[in-house]
Amino acid sequence: MSPDTSGIAADLRERDRPGFVLFERFAEQAVGEAMLDEVVAIARDAAAGRGVAPAIVMNESQPGFSGELPEDLVSKIFRLHRRGSFRRFLADPGVTRILVDAIGPDVDCFLSQFIFKNPGAWGQPWHQDQYYFPFEPARPVVGLWLAVTEATLENGCLHVLPGSHAEPVHAHVPDARPGSLYGYMEIVDHEMSGATPCLLSPGDLLVFDSHLMHRSTDNVSDGIRAAMVWHCAAAGTVDRGVEIGGRWISNPVNDWLPVVRDGEVVSAED
Numbered sequence: 001m002s003p004d005t006s007g008i009a010a011d012l013r014e015r016d017r018p019g020f021v022l023f024e025r026f027a028e029q030a031v032g033e034a035m036l037d038e039v040v041a042i043a044r045d046a047a048a049g050r051g052v053a054p055a056i057v058m059n060e061s062q063p064g065f066s067g068e069l070p071e072d073l074v075s076k077i078f079r080l081h082r083r084g085s086f087r088r089f090l091a092d093p094g095v096t097r098i099l100v101d102a103i104g105p106d107v108d109c110f111l112s113q114f115i116f117k118n119p120g121a122w123g124q125p126w127h128q129d130q131y132y133f134p135f136e137p138a139r140p141v142v143g144l145w146l147a148v149t150e151a152t153l154e155n156g157c158l159h160v161l162p163g164s165h166a167e168p169v170h171a172h173v174p175d176a177r178p179g180s181l182y183g184y185m186e187i188v189d190h191e192m193s194g195a196t197p198c199l200l201s202p203g204d205l206l207v208f209d210s211h212l213m214h215r216s217t218d219n220v221s222d223g224i225r226a227a228m229v230w231h232c233a234a235a236g237t238v239d240r241g242v243e244i245g246g247r248w249i250s251n252p253v254n255d256w257l258p259v260v261r262d263g264e265v266v267s268a269e270d
């Protein structure tokens with residue numbers, strides 16, 4: 001994993017750039033497979049009533065979703081970035097270079113999620129991640145989306161709208177599909193016809209700015225479309241949390257972890 005990160009800050013931030021960068025074959029396929037093994041074990045532990053904290057397992061909520069094994073029912077597992085292969089990925093020198101060049105010398109990972117996207121699972125509608133991140137300062141905030149399996153049109157790959165990172169955060173309205181995943185919100189006031197699908201192979205890494213408009217489509221294949229996603233921001237960013245009933249509380253899925261300090265990796269063993 002030794003990517004050319006020289007243009008990444010411009011690609012993510014400047015108006016006439018796409019707002020995302022794809023690093024093809026960034027990781028070995030085995031890296032994602034180890035992550036998949038780890039989350040399957042977490043899903044089974046959770047289903048058997050064994051503690052999995054700090055991980056948070058969220059099952060699909062769409063009507064009629066079924067499966068034989070615990071992991072067949074899972075949509076996402078959050079709060080993974082302190083453990084095993086998820087933490088080691090953040091300590092990789094290639095990832096450190098991406099984070100330093102994209103964000104700066106002091107970086108925290110504040111959110112992680114493994115997305116199963118089992119056969120039949122619905123996609124996530126058009127959104128900007130920044131909508132979910134009421135931070136001060138608002139940026140830089142960057143997502144790292146690692147393809148664990150192939151991502152295809154059939155199995156529900158991401159679609160991105162190049163250049164939309166230059167937009168302000170648009171209004172998001174609740175996803176209108178009854179039973180769609182808790183918290184899904186959707187942009188409906190922007191033209192998306194310039195969108196492009198991200199057809200990825202296992203080990204490809206998509207890095208994107210938090211204002212980039214993106215969605216994923218439904219998995220209409222008979223295989224899983226798995227991905228692991230980390231979100232990172234500059235150290236010292238203030239996270240206002242989530243507003244519930246007019247009060248702000250800390251967001252239960254966020255967990256701020258130093259990963260780079262003074263341009264150097266913070267050891268995964270610390």
Ligand SMILES: O=C(O)CCC(=O)C(=O)O
Nearest residue numbers: 115124129215216227229
């Ligand atoms: O991978 C997906 O299906 C959606 C992921 C996404 O939109 C996100 O992580 O913000």
